[in-house]
Amino acid sequence: MLLIDDLHVSIGDSEILSGVSLEVPDGEIHAVMGPNGSGKSTLAHVLAGRDPYEVTAGRVLYEGVDLLAMVPEERAAAGVFLGFQHPVEIPGVPTMYFLRTALNAQRRARGQEELGPVEFLALVDAKRRLVEMERALLDRAVNDGFSGGERKRNEILQMLILEPRLAVLDETDSGLDIDALRVVAAGVTTLRSPDRSALVITHHQRLLDHLVPDRVHVLAGGRIVRSGGPDLAAELEAHGYATLGGPAVESLTVSTGTVSTGTAR
Amino acid sequence: MTAMARPATARRPPSGAAVGMAVQVPERASEPGWLKAARQRAATWVDAHGFPTTKHEDWRYTKLDAVLAVPLAAPPEGAAEDGQASLSSGDLPAPHLGGSRVVVVNGWIVPELSAIGVALPGGVRVESLASALQADDGRLEQSWARHVGGYPHALRALNDAAVCDAVVIDLPPGAVVEDPIEVVFVSLPASEASWWHPRLVVVAGAGSSATLVETYLSVPGGPSVTNAVTQVHLGAGAQLAHYVLQGERRDSLHFSSLEARLGPASRLSSRLLATGGRIGRHEVDVVLAGEGADVELDGLFLVGAGQHHDNPVLVDHAAPGCTSRQLYKGVVSGDGHGVFNGHLVVRPGADGTDAAQVNKNLLLSEQAEVDTRPRLEINADDVACSHGAAVGQLDPDALFYLRARGVPEREARVVLVSGFAHEILERFGSGAIRQRAEELATAAGLIVLDEDGHPGGIATCAATGSRRGGLSQ
Structure with missing residues (x-):
């Protein structure tokens, strides 16, 4: 499904990923854990095509195709989904409209018929129950005034509607209460199938109590320093990241690349 | 003598005549x-x-x-008739809003194209200047006297001096x-005279209420100058919902002034959607x-x-306990300029006094300019x-969010611009007026982004917002 091979990524003059390699086979859920500043979010953003990261070496193959050569919307249409750590507000754009625009854009790109309003409504109603979201919330602008938990549920709802083949969840569990955490885990589990995979990026083991991964990778200092089975997460929880071998964990501040020109809303 | 007292020769009408x-x-x-005296005074x-x-x-x-x-000649009476034959009902905006409609061509009311007196309760009058003058009771004299000082x-x-007809x-x-x-x-640009001075006077008695929609449009021809004045007098407790849809062609020059005077506990909401003309100036003076x-004043200008x-x-709080709210939004693309x-x-x-004034602008290209x-x-x-x-x-983050969900960049930009405009457009209600506003906004490029073959206009900020990929090996 996904092959990351010796990936080096910089932003400006600082290298954030220094040779990440990992493989996620079809049907597997892999977790990437690591301390703050280890490059976890950068990895997620690079997979989705976010600016302004620069890939200086290495490659990423998605179903055998060069993922990095595709623009973000092409990646999405090909089945790659990024669950955002900080889902963005889009004032003035109703969530329902956003969802339908996204789904139909992907369907068009894949040469499928667009979904009409009635079918779409039925689809959303079925999926929103899985994430326990009120219909009224979907009539509001995207994430506008949503609580942290509502935003994350909205991410999972989008994932369920778009049905990606590869879901990359960037700390989707951060800041969630136990109910929301359960919803996130259930969402990922719902999609689990032999031809779908997920890369779950997390700081804590908490999510992995609800969502048992096939493999756990530890990212530190821009590299995968350890990989193992589900037990590795528990070990990290017990002993922390400090006991890990490999290069010293540097404290890095990861910029998400916000342009400073300001935005008008 | 101040610099503005005498305009430079270059600003004079090309006829060389004194202004x-x-x-x-x-x-x-x-x-x-x-009226003769007022015209002369002006x-x-x-x-x-x-x-x-x-x-x-x-x-x-x-x-x-x-x-x-543009030659400063007043259009002769009947000037509009020449071109009227070429003006079909298909040129007029649809859908019909259900009430009375007055069609003013080049400053003159055209009864044949109008439907005056539809759905008007007893006592309500919608009439021409000549008709209103016959029953003159000082109202119109007041209308011309407001700038005596x-x-x-x-x-x-100029509008006072040269107005041909008026909708009263x-x-x-x-x-x-x-x-x-x-x-x-x-x-409807005529061969020579292309300055029009349309006038609309609304006198709303105590406790009355109405909805008024002004639409400005032009048909192909030469350049023309519309210099419109709308006067609104609201008596105690009167309510007027006022909408302006300004969408003349790009060779037109549009100037309009809303002069409103609000009596005790009266209420005016005025909503402007401005998209048309090479120049558009939309003055609002509310006392x-x-x-x-x-x-409540809302404006959306798409430049x-x-x-x-x-x-x-200009909002002038001249009495105690009044409230005013302004929200103006501008969307400027290409080398457009919004103010x-x-x-x-x-x-x-x-x-x-409780007053709020907000202006927000979205620049869609590097050449676009806004002064606020x-x-x-x-x-x-x-x-x-x-x-x-x-x-x-x-917002580059919002743009990436949409793209990461599979929405192509161009479409994503349209969604975001529409979202920005939505806050104003939704104040045009949910019926036919809203529909007309959305169609005008769409025609102005809110949806059709590559008008004028100007991919640079909207796409330029793609260079800053989200460069294509940028992740080569």
């Missing part, structure tokens, strides 16, 4: 003496003061050179007009004259390549006033 001579005051024997004012230049504070951003290049600038005076709407006390009254101003009056739109908005020039005045004694000047002038205690202005680009 005062160029102002042709219609000679009509049937008009009452006060023409004399123009002659004495000339046209404003960019040295004039309120005209800093709008040059009149292009305007004054001096005009804000020559274009307002009279609501007796307590009258309630359910269906919108629509006035459609059509500019909150009676205690407890309330005004594309080669366009210039200026929004001078918001808001001035909020609280007079001495206007205690309990929100100003407060407070001369009373016990007031709550706020103002704010913002100029920005599309």
Whole structure:
């Protein structure tokens, strides 16, 4: 499904990923854990095509195709989904409209018929129950005034509607209460199938109590320093990241690349 | 003598005539003496003061050179008839709003294209200038007398001097007009005279209420100048919902002024969607004259390549306990230029004033330009006033969010711009007026982004917002 091979990524003059390699086979859920500043979010953003990261070496193959050569919307249409750590507000754009625009854009790109309003409504109603979201919330602008938990549920709802083949969840569990955490885990589990995979990026083991991964990778200092089975997460929880071998964990501040020109809303 | 008192020769009409001579005051024997005198007074004012230049504070951003290049001749009576044959009902906006419709072509009411008197309750009058003059009871004289002490600038005076016809709407006390009254101003460029001075006068008696929709459009021809004045007088407790849809073609020049005077506890909401013309200037002068009056002003100006739109908005709190709220949003693309020039005045004694003034602008290209000047002038205690202005680009995070969900970049930009505009468009209600507003916005490029073959206009900020990929190996 996904092959990351010796990936080096910089932003400006600082290298954030220094040779990440990992493989996620079809049907597997892999977790990437690591301390703050280890490059976890950068990895997620690079997979989705976010600016302004620069890939200086290495490659990423998605179903055998060069993922990095595709623009973000092409990646999405090909089945790659990024669950955002900080889902963005889009004032003035109703969530329902956003969802339908996204789904139909992907369907068009894949040469499928667009979904009409009635079918779409039925689809959303079925999926929103899985994430326990009120219909009224979907009539509001995207994430506008949503609580942290509502935003994350909205991410999972989008994932369920778009049905990606590869879901990359960037700390989707951060800041969630136990109910929301359960919803996130259930969402990922719902999609689990032999031809779908997920890369779950997390700081804590908490999510992995609800969502048992096939493999756990530890990212530190821009590299995968350890990989193992589900037990590795528990070990990290017990002993922390400090006991890990490999290069010293540097404290890095990861910029998400916000342009400073300001935005008008 | 100040710089603005005498315009430079270049700003004169090309005829070489002095400005005062160029102002042709219609000679009509049937008009009452006060009107003849008022016309002459206004023409004399123009002659004495000339046209404003960019040295004039309120005209800093709008040059009149292009305007004054259009011959300043008044259209003769019946001028509109020539072209009317070519104007079919298909040229008029649809859907019909359900109420009375007055079609004004080149400043003259055209009864054949209008449907006056539809859905009007008893006592409500919608009539022409000539008709209103017959039953003259001082109302119109008041309308012309408001600038006796001096005009804000020559274009307002010109309207007083050269107006041909007027739409006069009279609501007796307590009258309630359910269906919108629509006035459609059509500019139909004639061979020579292409200045029109349309006028709309609304006198709303105590406790009356109505909805008024002004639509401005033009049909292909040459350049034309529309210099419109709308006057609104609201009696105690009267309510008017007012909408302006301005969408003339790009060779048109549009100037309009809304002059509103609000009596005690009256309520005016005025909503502007401005998209048309090479130059559009949409002046609003509201005087909150009676205690407890309330005004809401909303504006959305969509300014594309080669366009210039200026929004001078003056709200004058002259009585205590009044509220005012302004929200103007600009979307500027290509090398367009948008201006918001808001001035909020609280007079001495206007205690309990509650006023807010907000202007937000979205720049869609590197060449696009916005000037915003929100100003407060407070001369009373016990007031709550706020103002704010913002100029920005599309949110790159929101753009990436949409793209990461599979929405192509171009479409994603459209979604974001529409979202920005939505806050104003939703104030056009949910019925036919809203539909007309959305169609006008769409025609202006809110959806069709590559008008004028200008991929650079909208796409330029793609370079800053989200460069394509950028992740080569």
